Amino acid sequence: MDRRLFLVSGLFAASLSLSGARAAWAAPAPAASALTAPQMRFLSAFCDTIIPATDTPGALAAGVPAFIDRIAVRASDEAQIAALRTSIDGLERVLDTAAGRPFAAAPAPVRHTVLAQVDAASMLGRKDCRVPATSADDADGATYRLLKAITVWGFYTSEAGGSQDLRFELVPGGYAPDIELAADWRNYCNETVLGQ
Amino acid sequence: MSISKDFDAIVIGSGITGGWAAKELTQRGLKVAMIERGRVVEHGTDYATETLAPWEFDYRAQRDPAATHEGLAGYGMSNANLNGASSLYPLTQAPGFFVAPEDHPYQTPQDAPFNWTRAYVMGGRSLVWGRKCFRMSDLDFTANKLDGHGTDWPIRYADLAPWYDHVESFIGVSGSTEGIAHLPDGQFQPPMALNHVEQKFKEWMEAHYPGRKFIPSRLANMTEAKPDEGRSNCQYRNLCARGCSFGAYFSTQSSTLPAAQATGLLTVLTDSRVVSIEHDPATRRASGVRMRNTTTGATTTVTGRTIFLCASSFNSTALLLQSTSEAFPTGLGNTSDVLGRYIMDHASGVQVVAHVPGYQDRNYTGFRPTNHFIPRFRNVGGDTSPAFLRGYGIQLDAARANWEAGAFGAGIGDDLKRKARQRGDWRLRFNLFAETLPDAENRLTLDPAARDKDGIAQIRVALRFGANERKLLDDAIAQSVEMAEGFGATVVSRPGEGYAIKGAIHEMGGVRMGRDPATSMLNGFNQMHAVENVFVTDGSAMASSAWQNPSLTYMAMTARAAAYAVDEIKQGKI
Numbered sequence: 001m002d003r004r005l006f007l008v009s010g011l012f013a014a015s016l017s018l019s020g021a022r023a024a025w026a027a028p029a030p031a032a033s034a035l036t037a038p039q040m041r042f043l044s045a046f047c048d049t050i051i052p053a054t055d056t057p058g059a060l061a062a063g064v065p066a067f068i069d070r071i072a073v074r075a076s077d078e079a080q081i082a083a084l085r086t087s088i089d090g091l092e093r094v095l096d097t098a099a100g101r102p103f104a105a106a107p108a109p110v111r112h113t114v115l116a117q118v119d120a121a122s123m124l125g126r127k128d129c130r131v132p133a134t135s136a137d138d139a140d141g142a143t144y145r146l147l148k149a150i151t152v153w154g155f156y157t158s159e160a161g162g163s164q165d166l167r168f169e170l171v172p173g174g175y176a177p178d179i180e181l182a183a184d185w186r187n188y189c190n191e192t193v194l195g196q
Numbered sequence: 197m198s199i200s201k202d203f204d205a206i207v208i209g210s211g212i213t214g215g216w217a218a219k220e221l222t223q224r225g226l227k228v229a230m231i232e233r234g235r236v237v238e239h240g241t242d243y244a245t246e247t248l249a250p251w252e253f254d255y256r257a258q259r260d261p262a263a264t265h266e267g268l269a270g271y272g273m274s275n276a277n278l279n280g281a282s283s284l285y286p287l288t289q290a291p292g293f294f295v296a297p298e299d300h301p302y303q304t305p306q307d308a309p310f311n312w313t314r315a316y317v318m319g320g321r322s323l324v325w326g327r328k329c330f331r332m333s334d335l336d337f338t339a340n341k342l343d344g345h346g347t348d349w350p351i352r353y354a355d356l357a358p359w360y361d362h363v364e365s366f367i368g369v370s371g372s373t374e375g376i377a378h379l380p381d382g383q384f385q386p387p388m389a390l391n392h393v394e395q396k397f398k399e400w401m402e403a404h405y406p407g408r409k410f411i412p413s414r415l416a417n418m419t420e421a422k423p424d425e426g427r428s429n430c431q432y433r434n435l436c437a438r439g440c441s442f443g444a445y446f447s448t449q450s451s452t453l454p455a456a457q458a459t460g461l462l463t464v465l466t467d468s469r470v471v472s473i474e475h476d477p478a479t480r481r482a483s484g485v486r487m488r489n490t491t492t493g494a495t496t497t498v499t500g501r502t503i504f505l506c507a508s509s510f511n512s513t514a515l516l517l518q519s520t521s522e523a524f525p526t527g528l529g530n531t532s533d534v535l536g537r538y539i540m541d542h543a544s545g546v547q548v549v550a551h552v553p554g555y556q557d558r559n560y561t562g563f564r565p566t567n568h569f570i571p572r573f574r575n576v577g578g579d580t581s582p583a584f585l586r587g588y589g590i591q592l593d594a595a596r597a598n599w600e601a602g603a604f605g606a607g608i609g610d611d612l613k614r615k616a617r618q619r620g621d622w623r624l625r626f627n628l629f630a631e632t633l634p635d636a637e638n639r640l641t642l643d644p645a646a647r648d649k650d651g652i653a654q655i656r657v658a659l660r661f662g663a664n665e666r667k668l669l670d671d672a673i674a675q676s677v678e679m680a681e682g683f684g685a686t687v688v689s690r691p692g693e694g695y696a697i698k699g700a701i702h703e704m705g706g707v708r709m710g711r712d713p714a715t716s717m718l719n720g721f722n723q724m725h726a727v728e729n730v731f732v733t734d735g736s737a738m739a740s741s742a743w744q745n746p747s748l749t750y751m752a753m754t755a756r757a758a759a760y761a762v763d764e765i766k767q768g769k770i
Contacts, residue, residue, distance in 0.1 A: 036536030050608050072268045084268055089528055095404035104273040123606035130273055130604050146269055152603045156616060158257040159249070161298055165613060166599055170251055172432045175562035182559070186617045187599040190250060192278045192434050 035088065036079050040065060042092050043147070045104040049111040050151045056165040057149055062158035068150050088134035094118070094140050118144055135194040162189030201463070203229045206485055206500035208470045208515070212747050213734040213754045214506035215452030217361070220758035221504070222459040226765070228415035229498055230462060231487060233469035234316035237323065237388050238292070239449035243439025245280060245292075266496055270370060275600060279565075281324065281437040284527050293323050293437070303643045303656040309656045310541075312510065313701045318466055319448040320508065324437040326701075327416040328591075329369045331360050332743035333377040334575055340740050343585050346538060346634030347710040349739045352719030353380065359752035363450070366455075367751070368422060370430075371414030379571045379744070385420045386429075387412035388446055388566055392558040393622050394595035400683050401570075408573045410592065413566045416446035417749070425454070431561035467497075469492055471652060473519040473528050473730065474523075475504060481729045481770070484527070502729045502770060505707075506754065507540070509735035513706030515639050515653045516717075516732075529726040532714050536640045539657070539705040540741040543630040543665035545698025546674055549689040550680035552594065552622035559596070559619060567593035567627065572743050574671065584667035588630035590676060596620050612638025624685055626676035629700055630668035631743040640706050661697040669697060702746055704735035722757040729770045733757045 035043060042101040047059035047068075057067075070082060095103035098114040106114070123129065129149045133142035140187040155161035160170050204226035207217045218230045236242070250256045257280075280292075304310045316322045317529040334353045340346035342755060351462050359482050364383040371384040373769070390398060398410040425444035427450055443450035456462040457470040468487045474497065476483040482494040484499035505512045513536055517530035527535045573579055574587035581587075597620025607615060638660060642653040669691075677687050710716020713725035724730040733754035735746055742749075764770045 004499075049610065052609055054610055054613060056613070068268075071255070071261050071271050074255075075265065075271050076267045077265060080265075080267035091764045105700055115608055119606060119608050126606070127601075128604045132269060148608075149273055149604060150268065150271070150611070153256070156599055157250040162250055164615065170247060170433065171251070172562040175389060175432045175560070175564050177560050177564075178392040178395070179559050179561065181557050181619060185559065185619060187602075187619065188563075189599065190275070190278060191598040192275050193595055193598050193600075 024042050032166060034069050034076060036085065039085065040069065042088065042104045043068060045106075045111060046115070046147060047155075049108070049115045050148055051106075051155045051161075052108065052112075057160040059161075062155050062160040064154040064158065066153055067154040067158070071150065071154075072112045079187075087139065088147070091140050091143045091147070098155075105188045138177070146163065156189055158164075201413070201498060202552050203227050203463070203498065203500040205229075205502045205504060205761070206231065206498060207504045207506055208473075208485065208512075209508060209734070210318050210321060210448055210453075210464070210466075211315075211506065211508060211734075212322045212325065212448070213750050214320065214504070215322060215448030215456070216735060216751050216754040217504040217731075217758055218456040218462055218504050219452040220755050221762065222456045222461040222698055224758065225461070226760040226762060227461050228456070229465055229466050229500065230456070231470055231485070231498070232318050232320075233490060234318060234320075234466065236466045237318040237439070237449065239443070239447075239453075240439075240441040240694050243441060245438045247442060248437065248438075250278065262767070263470050275598060279435050279437055283328075293317050293319075293439075300648060301646070303437075303646055305656075305658050308658055308660045310659050310699060312657060312703070314508070315529070317707075318464075319339075319453075322447040323439055323449070326745065327436065327749060328537045328569075328745035329364065329367075329371070329382075329414045329416050329748040330569075330589075331380045331382055332356070332742050332744065332749050333380050334377045335572075336740065336742040339586060339742075340634065345585070347708065347715050350709050350711045350716075354754065355720065357427035359756040360748065362755055363748060363751045365370060367416050367451055368418035368420070368427065369414055369421040369748075372411075372412045374409060376409060376411075376571055379574050382414070384414065385418055386687065388415060388417070388419065388564055390568060391560045391564075391594060393552055393555050393624075394568060394592075396555075396590075397594060397624065397683055401679055404680070404682060405573070407577045407579060408570060410568060410570050413568050413591070415533070415566050417565055423567045427451070430565065432564060434563035434565040436565050448746055469650060470507070470515060471495070471518065471614075471650070473505070473515065475519070475521045475523055475528060475727065477521070477523050480523070480727070482727055490650070493650075503731065504758070504761075505732040505736075506731065506734045507702045509706055509738075510640055510655055510657065512732055512734055512736045513539070514642065516707060517640075517642050518652065524726070529717055529724040529730065532716065533727050534708060534710075534715060534717055536706050537636045537638070538634040538708050538739075539638050539640050539659055539703065540632045540634060540738065541659060541699030541704070542695050542702045542741060542743070543632050543661045543669055544628060544700035544702075546628050546669055546673065546691045546695055547689065548626040548628075548676040548680065548691075550624045550626075550677075550683075550685035550687045552583065552624055552683070552685045554684075555622050556619075567591045567625070574668075581671065584664050584671065585633065586664070586668070587743050588628060588632040588668050588672045590672060591627040591629065592624065594622055594624050596622055622687070624680055624683070626672075626680070628669055628672040628676065629702075629745075630665055630672060631742065632741045633664050634705065634708075635660075635741055638705075659699070659703075666696060669695075684738065700742070702735070704738040704741060704746060707732045707736035708739045709737050710739060721760040722753055723760070728764075731757045731761055 051059040129145040210232040341348040517527040570590040572587035601620035602615030646654040
């Protein structure tokens with residue numbers, strides 16, 4: 001395990017305990033993890049490659065792998081968890097082959113190159129990775145889009161993604177209907193678009 | 197068991213019309229009990245999700261994934277759910293305002309699904325409504341008489357006009373004065389502005405389509421504060437359906453309830469479901485109501501001199517169907533077999549979305565809680581469209597895509613983060629609302645077998661949209677596409693072949709007004725023909741759906757009926 005992923009797994013543990021504390025005030029705590037430990041390592045590397053730390057925090061600092069696991073547990077029965085594990089194993093094999101080594105252990109630039117190729121192929125002709133898969137879709141491409149979608153959602157609805165990368169404003173206080181777009185504009189995480 | 201309290205008036209329901217009935221009746225000196233089946237929701241303190249950020253919700257303001265159990269792929273991921281306005285994705289962090297359908301089941305025919313959106317809490321749907329406030333006009337009040345569908349309205353615009361004034365002034369409505377005969381102007385605060393592309397579209401459309409207008413919405417979100425009532429102007433948060441501590445939009449809690457409470461004449465009974473209206477054959481009047489405590493199951497009776505039924509269209513209709521007696525074996529006041537018939541909703545649930553190229557340097561800030569409006573332009577003002585009767589309205593806005601457009605598209609890493617921060621392209625979004633013709637076969641009945649958890653017969657809703665509604669929507673779609681393309685936009689989404697028509701959470705009818713007791717339940721003052729001390733003033737009284745959002749009309753009818761009822765009481769007539 002390289003140094004970065006070692007650090008990452010520490011963050012991952014921290015975010016797990018955070019989600020445990022939060023769960024106490026409404027939802028039942030997850031009964032178990034949906035994914036195996038090796039799959040969680042793979043998922044951490046995947047999330048870190050989709051949304052790396054830059055001048056703002058990335059998916060790992062935002063606790064995205066733990067978020068995904070928590071939602072998967074909550075959403076799934078045993079058969080669905082088994083299917084998810086199989087899908088992730090399938091995608092991992094594709095990425096391992098492309099990286100020429102375990103994807104999770106590859107340096108960040110290699111992971112980026114490999115995943116960018118998969119992204120380009122999987123998103124070809126598509127504008128939104130959230131569109132539900134159909135039986136006609138390539139299975140690994142569909143798995144990729146689903147994991148990408150929930151990684152993106154988990155990041156931009158997290159405090160780090162929503163308030164440090166994007167902006168959060170609870171009370172705008174007014175409406176400016178027609179202004180110049182500022183060069184340093186950043187979208188608001190909580191802008192709800194009507195009528196979608 | 198009977199509680200000794202005897203009230204001048206009993207108001208059943210605490211939503212948009214119940215709150216208005218309570219306010220008007222108490223301010224005219226009556227001692228009033230307002231009965232609500234749901235729990236107390238205190239203004240401000242009980243708006244549990246009002247200030248929460250996405251990350252403060254267990255599931256990031258999406259439906260609990262366990263509710264669908266569809267695996268990870270079934271988890272919703274959309275900011276569209278963030279404002280709490282979607283009943284399909286109730287914000288489950290705390291007790292919500294919307295009813296979970298499994299808790300309050302109802303029946304529909306296999307071929308006619310109907311999504312009945314309800315809020316069984318103090319304030320009812322006044323907490324979560326769309327806040328659009330459009331007057332009806334004589335184009336609407338004469339429509340049934342002129343084309344023969346439904347029964348003639350017993351009122352005309354002149355009857356309601358002063359009450360529209362009264363309601364708008366009190367609740368606070370933002371809007372613009374336009375001089376459109378079939379969408380009469382009212383008592384407006386300044387409108388919410390059009391953004392740059394909306395303004396450009398307005399100029400283009402009004403030049404190319406004489407007789408069509410694109411106007412600011414008329415909205416019960418205030419642009420000017422009412423400091424005397426502790427109500428602020430809108431803060432452009434667009435989180436209205438979570439409740440608003442600023443009191444910036446009209447709800448029972450922000451507006452009518454404090455006014456009624458200030459009289460000292462209001463008693464509010466919550467967690468109390470009225471299960472029947474009691475009829476006294478000796479006086480031939482209603483004597484009171486029987487209600488069930490929804491926690492303990494205990495039943496009590498409250499007596500009152502007059503009854504205002506404001507329980508929402510379908511529940512008011514059902515309550516009358518349940519209120520049987522020797523005098524009225526098929527439901528209170530049902531001497532004509534009209535009770536439960538002629539239910540309606542707006543034909544809707546369809547949208548046209550078009551991508552607008554350019555305008556990349558134009559922006560806006562603040563989260564405006566509304567789109568705007570193209571009022572009806574068919575079969576009015578010189579237009580003759582013989583393919584269909586009546587018309588439709590289009591609620592339209594232009595908006596730039598938020599972070600979701602960039603973030604969920606192609607790209608990873610730095611590239612993805614950069615795209616997510618940037619304003620997306622402009623889009624026009626046309627939401628279509630068509631009038632539904634009254635039809636006797638569109639009917640609400642009580643299911644003979646299925647019961648709810650209180651042991652009350654479940655409601656059976658049979659509402660089918662007909663050929664005229666589909667023709668209206670077909671035309672609305674075609675016109676939206678034509679206007680979008682004429683403006684230079686590219687349609688990216690439109691209803692497909694055989695699209696499903698859905699309601700608009702504007703269910704109405706079932707206890708319709710009319711001129712003849714043989715064909716209607718209520719007279720022109722929302723007074724029951726057969727039982728003179730019962731007034732039904734919510735949407736169930738509607739004789740036609742018209743084409744515009746109906747709540748303002750319900751409020752005006754309620755205020756007018758209350759003034760009439762108090763006069764009748766003072767004269768000893770009821």
